[in-house]
Amino acid sequence: MTAGSQDSSQDSNSSQDGRDGTKGQLPGTGPGRRALLGAAVLGAGGATLGLAGTARAADRTGGRTDLPVPTVVAHRGASGYRPEHTLGSYQLALDMGAHVIEQDLVPTKDGHLVCRHENDITGTTDVANHPEFATRKTTKSVDGVSYTGWFTEDFTLAELKTLRAKERIPGTRQENTLYDGRWEVPTLEEVLRWAEKEGRRRGKQVWLHIETKHPTYFRKLGLGLEEPLARLLRKYGRHKKHSPNFVQSFEPSSMERLSKLIQAPRVVLLSSAASRPWDFVEAGDPRTVADLVKPEGLAWIASYAQGIGPTLDLVIPRDKDGRLTQPTTLVRDAHAENLVLHPYTMRNENSFLPLDFRKGTDPSAYGDAFGAFKAYFATGIDGIFSDNPDTALLAAADFNG
DSSP states (O other), X not given: OOOTHHXXXXXXXXXXXXXXXXXXXXXXXXXXXXXXXXXXXXXXXXXXXXXXXXXXXXXXXXXXXXXXXXXXXXXXXXXXXXXXXXXXXXXXXXXXXXXEEEEEEEEOTXXXXXXXXXXXXXXXXXXXXXXXXXXGOEEEEETTEEEEEOBGGGSOHHXXXXXXXXXXXXXXXXXXXXXXXXXXXXXXXXXXXXXXXXXXXXTSOOEEEEEEOSHHHHHHTTOXXXXXXXXXXXXXXXXXXXXSEEEEESSHHHHHHHHTTOOSOEEXXXXXXXXXXXXXXXXXXXXXXXXXXXXXXXXXXXXXXXXXXXXXXXXXXXOTTSOBOOOBSHHHHHHHTTOEEOOBOBOSBGXXXXXXXXXXXXXXXXXXXXXXXXXXXTTTOSEEEESOHHHHHHHHHHHHO
């Protein structure tokens, strides 16, 4: 999900700036809500929720009701239990019952799209153990941040396939290291084939949530992401309005570009309020995320996309100590523009939870994740990204019970 600096804000559990909150609960949001999501926007049933704009949702979905609300998106697969962005992580998430499974895309030197959280593969593969690639270690600036390591764009796919994936945060998820070296770095095409095979076996389509990572950076290298992504989605029949996948990016221009190539539902990811999308920085656009979550910003997003993926702190900000405060108006405002909301990222460990839902002093121990899920679901969000899809599914069942 998170791109570059966006991820560090979530993994460090730092509080992000949010918009002014509104007291109390949003209209129509509470236990027992059983609306259904169709093709990335709320279905016709949303008209009963009392949220402005949801009555128009069926116009975009054609009446489809494929996904339950809250929708559980497996963040990089079941990354709380297996090294992220591996077929093992995706398979476990699907076996657990996740509604949608996420892939982050970066290119190889020869233009293949592979699934990695970042193009810097130092922490997610065993590349440092390969002496034949020692000279490829380098320092690069990616979206204004300096990184030293090994990068996918410096490897052909054949070379990348000699590496094996490993756990990204072994200090927090020590048990995941049991699976280090077990899986390759998958290509998007391999994932699409896997989804096709699993869909046939289960008699039900496998939903994907596909993110373009650092698209402006890669386009400058002659490795644009949108065109090869569109070609692959067309090859596998996943380019249509009602295809079982979302495409997403932290750069709005990537979704604008894809809107001209495919009809599959598009989602704009939003980091902290004070941040600026990197394509805005490159283009000299002064708008920040705080501008994009205002009604006029959401209306602009709705002109080419069907949803947003905000950081959870834009839904319920945290105070200076890391405790949840009051919800903002983002859910109401986004629904008024007929946008679906899939915020990120819920994780079970104390170090990632709001302070008021932590238990004990061990940052790697599980806190009160169910309590945190309940607080976020009560705002009326349509789904949530989680590293622990089994926990998220139980929490969603509790909420709808």
